[in-house]
Amino acid sequence: MDTNTLLYIVVFVAIAYAIKTYILPEPVKPVKKPTVVKAPKRQHKKSTDGSPVYYTAEEVSVHDKEDDLWLIIDKKVYDVTDYVDKHMGGLAIMRNAGKDSTEGFNGEQHPIKVRQVLEEYYIGELKQ
Template identity: 55%
Template sequence: MELMVVTLIIGFLFSLLFIAPRFSKSDQTEKVHSDANTKTVRAYNKAEVLLHNKRTDCWIIIKEKVYDVTSYVEEHPGGDAILVHAGDDSTEGFFGPQHATRVFDMIEDFYIGDLEK
């Protein structure tokens, strides 16, 4: 299981280097707050994120931030491994030592909001 998770994360991050990410925001009623830059940010609770757990609607959580990676699922070099944590927290695998630092900036292209505390 750990090998599969590591493979998923490595593939996800590797492919982010080569693909221009696209994302869409949910049409749900928004709960918003402002961050330090006064940018309006949507807040999601864990139950909302969990609903987005399939190939055609895939969100992940990394360090209490929510990312819609739906547009990336079919392009993921690790295949369906990206779906292992669909709708759930992917923090542990994402921050493994095997990742190039520029990938951490690229994930922000999929950012859609924060996890409610």
């Protein structure tokens, strides 16, 4: 092997090493997706005979947080905890958390179809 060939090989190896070391980006390590832990399904009172379940205003009032939100609307009780993130008005849903939200709910900002969605979250009646 002559000197020029050896020189070409050394230069080629040096250039390849420089490209790998200084120019090419490091391989991207796959990002591990965070494990989503779902909250356990909340337990509500159940009637054995199919009659409505009744909650007092005091019972509803303790459910006043973003991760545990009940509302009273038209004397019915709704557990809307799973709806908070979907609410088009953002955290405005928290204004009457654990309280009577009838006036706010029946405002002009809610189309008729919202009432149908609300029925999914019905858990009982307000005890008078």
